[in-house]
Structures are given as C-alpha cells and as structure tokens.
Amino acid sequence: MSNKQNILNDVEQILLMGPGPSMVHESVYKAISLPTLGHLDPYFIRIMDAVKEQIRQAFRTSNNLSLPMSGTGSAGMETSFVNFIERDDPVLILINGVFGMRMKDVAERLGAQVDSIEFEWGTPVLVDRVRAKLEQTAYKIVAMVHAETSTGVENPVQEVGKLVRGTDSLFLVDAVTSLGGMEVDVDGWGIDIIYSGSQKCLSCPPGISPVSVSDRALEFLMNRKTKVPNWYLDLSMIINYWEGQKRAYHHTAPVNMIYALYQSLFNLLEEGLDNAFARHLINHELLVGGLEKLGLQMFVDASCRLPMLNAVVVPDGVDEAAVRKRLRDEFRIEIGAGLGPMAGKVWRIGLMGETCRPGNVERILSALREIL
Ligand SMILES: Cc1ncc(COP(=O)(O)O)c(C=O)c1O
Numbered sequence: 001m002s003n004k005q006n007i008l009n010d011v012e013q014i015l016l017m018g019p020g021p022s023m024v025h026e027s028v029y030k031a032i033s034l035p036t037l038g039h040l041d042p043y044f045i046r047i048m049d050a051v052k053e054q055i056r057q058a059f060r061t062s063n064n065l066s067l068p069m070s071g072t073g074s075a076g077m078e079t080s081f082v083n084f085i086e087r088d089d090p091v092l093i094l095i096n097g098v099f100g101m102r103m104k105d106v107a108e109r110l111g112a113q114v115d116s117i118e119f120e121w122g123t124p125v126l127v128d129r130v131r132a133k134l135e136q137t138a139y140k141i142v143a144m145v146h147a148e149t150s151t152g153v154e155n156p157v158q159e160v161g162k163l164v165r166g167t168d169s170l171f172l173v174d175a176v177t178s179l180g181g182m183e184v185d186v187d188g189w190g191i192d193i194i195y196s197g198s199q200k201c202l203s204c205p206p207g208i209s210p211v212s213v214s215d216r217a218l219e220f221l222m223n224r225k226t227k228v229p230n231w232y233l234d235l236s237m238i239i240n241y242w243e244g245q246k247r248a249y250h251h252t253a254p255v256n257m258i259y260a261l262y263q264s265l266f267n268l269l270e271e272g273l274d275n276a277f278a279r280h281l282i283n284h285e286l287l288v289g290g291l292e293k294l295g296l297q298m299f300v301d302a303s304c305r306l307p308m309l310n311a312v313v314v315p316d317g318v319d320e321a322a323v324r325k326r327l328r329d330e331f332r333i334e335i336g337a338g339l340g341p342m343a344g345k346v347w348r349i350g351l352m353g354e355t356c357r358p359g360n361v362e363r364i365l366s367a368l369r370e371i372l
Contacts, residue, residue, distance in 0.1 A: 018336035021199035022352035031263035054265035061186035073176040076195025076209030087111035098150035147177035152311035203353030204264035
C-alpha cells in the first residue's frame, strides 16, 4: 500500500472543545509511542505500581485498591456496579442527566432493585430529597454523578456523602468529567467506589478508566454470595494482577495506554491538583464572560456550573448543527451538541485538561463571533 492510500495521513489536528475527548499533551503522545513491554515485565510492573499511586493522589485517597480498568469511562461504571451488586440488592440512583440514567440502566441489568430520585435536567441533586429518601429506606448502594456532562451541572457529592456516611450504604460516585478539573476528595467525602475516564480533564486519549475502592467496599466484594457476573471486570481476579509480590495474568493489560495514563497523571500532579482546578475556573470565567458579551446565555445557574463543561443555550432562530459544522469545517474546532432532551437546545463547550487554556478560549470566542 502506498502512503497515499493510508487514510491516517489525512488525520488533522482539530481543537477539541467538546465534552471529551480533550486535547492531548505532546508528552502523552510520546508516552504512547514508547516500546511496548510485556504485561508481566518487571519494568512494566514498576510502572503499574507508580500508576496506582498516582491514581490515589489524584483521587485524594489512601485506598489500597486503586487501579486503571481497561476500557473507557463506561467500563469504570460497569466495574463499579457489577462487582458490588448481587441480584435484588436495593440501590438508590440520583439522576439529573444522561449519565445518571446510564447508571440506572447498568444497575437494572444486574438485577438490582433500583430506586431513583430524578431532578430537573440543568439543576443539581437536592440534598433534602436524598435525606428524606434515606430516612425511609435502607440501600446497599447510593450512586450519583459528580459532574453531569450532559447538562454541565455540578452535583453536591460532599453533602450527599455526609448523609450516606450515617447509613450502612456504600457511596458510589462517577468522576469521569470532574477528576483533574475540580476537587474530588474520595477519603474526605466518604466515597466507597469511584471511577473516572482518561479523555476528559486527564487529557489522555480515551480507553482507560481509573477506579478506586474503599476497604469497606472491598469487604463486600470478598464476601459476595455469588460470583461477579462479568469475567472481564471482576476485581476479585484483577487484583491478583495488580497487587502482591507475584502477579498473575488475567487479561493482557493495554500496556501503552497505561504509559499514556501514567504520563497524563504525571503532568497533572506536577502542575498540582489545586493549580489545575484554579486554571479550570479562571478559563471558565473567561469563556462565560466572552459568551455573555456575544449575547449568549448559559444553560445552568452560576451556583452549580461546571468549569470544564459549559452548556450554552442556542439562541432562537439559530441552526445549532449548522454552527457546529462551520466550527468544525472552517475553524477546525469541535464542540458538543446537546444529549437526549437537550438535543438542539444547547451547545456543550468543553474546557477540559489541556483544552483549558486562554488561547483556546479566545479561539472559540472569535469563531463564534464571526459565525453568529
Ligand atoms: C459523567 C460521565 N460518565 C460516564 C461517561 C462514559 O464514559 P465513556 O464515554 O468514556 O465510556 C461519560 C462520557 O462522556 C461521562 O461524561
């Protein structure tokens, strides 16, 4: 095959300002292209151990069981439910967007007795409604999404965590969009099970999902009455590959994706978590100020807006898809459309990780100024 026929030659650099994937730092691309080691090679095991420690630091936890699962954020979500749910377990899910709905679907497929509280999309989970529910019913798991990417809302994980701590429930949190872009304090907030994804504020390509599990949750896993009903995501087996002196093969680890995750976490921790959070906030404010000057309105109230995912109301009479198409074709910028009931009503502008730089904010504002 001649070079001309290789379609990869025509992959262009697009400024990724959607809901993920985000821009990837050169050092992460370099890490991916390093020589592939054997998945049981002693040097690779050193890298695995270092990644576990980085995940602990990023999640602010001392949880022993902290590791990257093979697969995207949804694999992290499946892992977090499939290992801890047994048929008929009562589970409470707090829903205010697409990813809360996905959690419900995952838990129902496992035969859990799923109860949910739904909140209006674009508004946060209301702690008082959760309190009232927890006073009535005992659940094995209470689950919620921290940063609801479909709407741009931050949910009050810390406050719900305080309520769950007063019960016997395990607290399960989705931090796919929040990790690396805003405070996520696993130990401080009493989170038992948490997962994230690589392609948002970690600025790594999609394909790997950091997960962390408290000792309390691990005890539930080890005392299950039935086998974990999914072989690939069974943490009780995967532990034997990620922990201990002697490592046992489970599945072939995605070696180069683990290099990439290592490098992206290295970059984040080198910048400092608090500095990265401040950078997300500053650029978010810059973007919102610029959008408002263009006469655009934010979908979410300022009190619960995510810094890394900005939902913007599509003005009346504007063809939202046509604007996205022009951004992609003429300006080489990707932004996101609305999901589910938000389709056609909002644009989603991501400021995640490496994307979250003032120059990129200026690029999108100037492109929108020209188009609108
Ligand atoms: C909050 C949240 N949870 C879960 C997912 C699923 O992750 P993935 O698409 O990487 O499987 C996403 C993806 O956008 C997300 O934003």
